[in-house]
Amino acid sequence: MNEHVVVEDLHRTYGTGATAVHALRGLHLRVPRGQLLAVVGRSGSGKTTLLNLIGGLDCADGGRVLLDGAEVTAMDEEELLALRRGTLAYVFQSFGLVPILTARENVGVPLRLQHRPPAEREERVAHLLELVGLSAHRNQRPGELSGGQQQRVALARALAPGPRLLLADEPTGQLDSHTGRDIMDLIQRLVREERMTAIVATHDPVLLKVADRVVRLRDGQLTEA
Numbered sequence: 591m592n593e594h595v596v597v598e599d600l601h602r603t604y605g606t607g608a609t610a611v612h613a614l615r616g617l618h619l620r621v622p623r624g625q626l627l628a629v630v631g632r633s634g635s636g637k638t639t640l641l642n643l644i645g646g647l648d649c650a651d652g653g654r655v656l657l658d659g660a661e662v663t664a665m666d667e668e669e670l671l672a673l674r675r676g677t678l679a680y681v682f683q684s685f686g687l688v689p690i691l692t693a694r695e696n697v698g699v700p701l702r703l704q705h706r707p708p709a710e711r712e713e714r715v716a717h718l719l720e721l722v723g724l725s726a727h728r729n730q731r732p733g734e735l736s737g738g739q740q741q742r743v744a745l746a747r748a749l750a751p752g753p754r755l756l757l758a759d760e761p762t763g764q765l766d767s768h769t770g771r772d773i774m775d776l777i778q779r780l781v782r783e784e785r786m787t788a789i790v791a792t793h794d795p796v797l798l799k800v801a802d803r804v805v806r807l808r809d810g811q812l813t814e815a
């Protein structure tokens with residue numbers, strides 16, 4: 591199936607009554623496999639809300655999300671957990687690394703959760719750290735790494751289970767433009783070489799240049815940017 595992500599008539603409202611915020615109002619989106627899609631929009635326009643719903647981290651009030659034809663919006667907790675540990679990866683602006691673990695150990699966490707044998711784990715972790723250019727820093731903890739390096743560790747960890755879909759929320763948000771460019775190049779390479787699909791929420795103009803397509807969130811709906 592070539593259509594990787596399908597979003598139909600998606601609604602999400604926070605709160606009720608006069609203070610209700612209608613973050614998404616009947617949003618539609620189709621993303622073919624292997625596309626690097628950038629989602630832009632002003633602060634508060636609903637980008638994070640959209641990514642959370644696509645990744646099954648939050649529940650919609652209406653509409654459907656399908657990944658490879660499987661309906662995320664209808665999955666139970668167990669199915670969502672399997673999705674998050676397998677075909678889908680999420681990279682947050684805040685990195686979300688475990689402070690007491692080294693870079694190597696952080697990248698290995700998802701592989702432990704998958705009960706992969708230690709030798710196979712070690713090999714994959716080494717490969718991923720090399721891919722993100724951090725082999726020399728493998729024994730350092732997040733607090734001993736720069737922001738860009740931490741984001742690269744977070745990316746390597748997200749990629750550990752071999753996901754087919756990468757959701758990234760402002761992955762270059764806290765980084766200087768040069769480091770941000772490196773992260774974007776890396777995501778672009780992964781999309782090209784591993785035919786991964788990526789949906790990236792961003793304010794970053796650099797990112798827009800490498801995207802295959804850019805859509806804008808406004809008034810809870812998407813338009814071509």
Ligand SMILES: Nc1ncnc2c1ncn2[C@@H]1O[C@H](COP(=O)(O)OP(=O)(O)OP(=O)(O)O)[C@@H](O)[C@H]1O
Nearest residue numbers: 604605611613631632633634635636637638639640
């Ligand atoms: N848990 C929540 N409770 C109430 N309102 C929320 C909640 N999460 C988000 N919102 C509101 O929903 C709207 C969309 O928020 P969202 O975080 O999706 O926007 P965003 O485009 O990702 O913003 P930013 O670029 O600043 O991260 C905002 O008006 C926000 O205040």
